[in-house]
Amino acid sequence: MxxxxxxxxxxxxxxxxxxxxxxxxxxxxxxxxxxxxxxxxxxxxxxxxxxxxxxxxxxxxxxxxxxxxxxxxxxxxxxxxxxxxxxxxxxxxxxxxxxxxxxxxxxxxxxxxxxxxxxxxxxxxxxxxxxxxxxxxxxxKKLNELAINDELTGINNRRYFNEVMKRTFDMFQRDKVSFCILMLDIDFFKKVNDSYGHDGGDALLKSLACTLKESLRDIDFLARYGGEEFIALLPNTEKSDAFIVAQRVRLAVEKSIVQHGTQKIRVTMSIGGGEISPGDKDYESVIKRADVALYEAKNSGRNKVVIA
The missing domain is CATH 3.30.450.20 (PAS domain)
Structure with a gap:
């Protein structure tokens, strides 16, 4: 052709x-x-x-x-x-x-x-x-969610919490507005896993994440820090107010009941808190003080609040 x-x-x-x-x-x-x-x-x-x-x-x-x-x-x-x-x-x-x-x-x-x-x-x-x-x-969207949220509980993860803390610390250096950190740890969590299995432990973590969010203020920022440990940023807050918030959270956890199948799980929580100080060189210093306070709450009988 x-x-x-x-x-x-x-x-x-x-x-x-x-x-x-x-x-x-x-x-x-x-x-x-x-x-x-x-x-x-x-x-x-x-x-x-x-x-x-x-x-x-x-x-x-x-x-x-x-x-x-x-x-x-x-x-x-x-x-x-x-x-x-x-x-x-x-x-x-x-x-x-x-x-x-x-x-x-x-x-x-x-x-x-x-x-x-x-x-x-x-x-x-x-x-x-x-x-x-x-x-x-x-x-x-799923990748973005995984980058900032804890897969099990759905709340913010440790990585994203640290990013928020960096920005918060920069704001403190500029504006000198105080903030506090709460470290929250479930008492005797290993016994929960031993008694109810890891499914029971997971159910407890998910339920307590909701309890913590409901007990904290709207301005507060909650994250899962690792294992059975949670952490909360309390913006524009001093020690006295942080203690009031922490006590409200502790009581809410103490009263909560987690239904797991036919079983009911009840736990308590120890809480340590720390406030930013003008001498702090980074936000990790506040977290360390809150962690030391948490250790004191654990050693003095658990189900307590200690603010450093």
């Missing part, structure tokens, strides 16, 4: 068929949308029905398809791309109720918007590629 025949084919229905197959094979839908938000074309086959919106049709407006806030944002981006004559990307979330029944949760998308040249007297339009980024977004 001659080369000229190929040229003729690619300017005819043959080329249209190639384009149709190409668009049908793409994992993400492509829309042609004008500057008023009117959907001129939906390119692609059945894939867009399970990857995007179930009722997207030509001659619809974005505001007929998307939530008002998302549609406004998208329309603004379309006109920005046309004005700048450049590619623009936009990330947006679409609620489940606007999506195909196959989806059991909200979906996240990245729109890649390419301005098209004006055709005759028609309004300007763009090519909009809607890339589903839900898996990537949720994976990133």
């Amino acid at each position: 001659k080369d000229t025949q190929y040229t003729e084919d690619f300017t005819s229905d043959y080329f249209k068929e190639v384009l149709t197959i190409f668009f049908d094979a793409l994992p993400d839908p492509i829309f042609v949308i004008n500057q008023n938000g009117l959907i001129l074309s939906v390119l692609g086959g059945s894939s867009h029905k399970v990857n995007c919106f179930p009722n997207v049709r030509e001659s619809q407006y974005l505001h007929d398809t998307l939530p008002l806030e998302v549609a406004d944002k998208c329309l603004h981006t379309i006109n920005k791309a046309i004005e700048d004559e450049s590619l623009i990307c936009i990330d947006y979330e679409v609620e489940k109720k606007y999506l195909s029944p196959e989806f059991c949760s909200n979906q996240f998308y990245q729109g890649r918007i390419f301005p098209l040249k004006q055709y005759k007297s028609d309004l300007r339009a763009v090519l909009w590629i809607a890339i589903n980024t839900t898996e990537k977004v949720l994976f990133t």
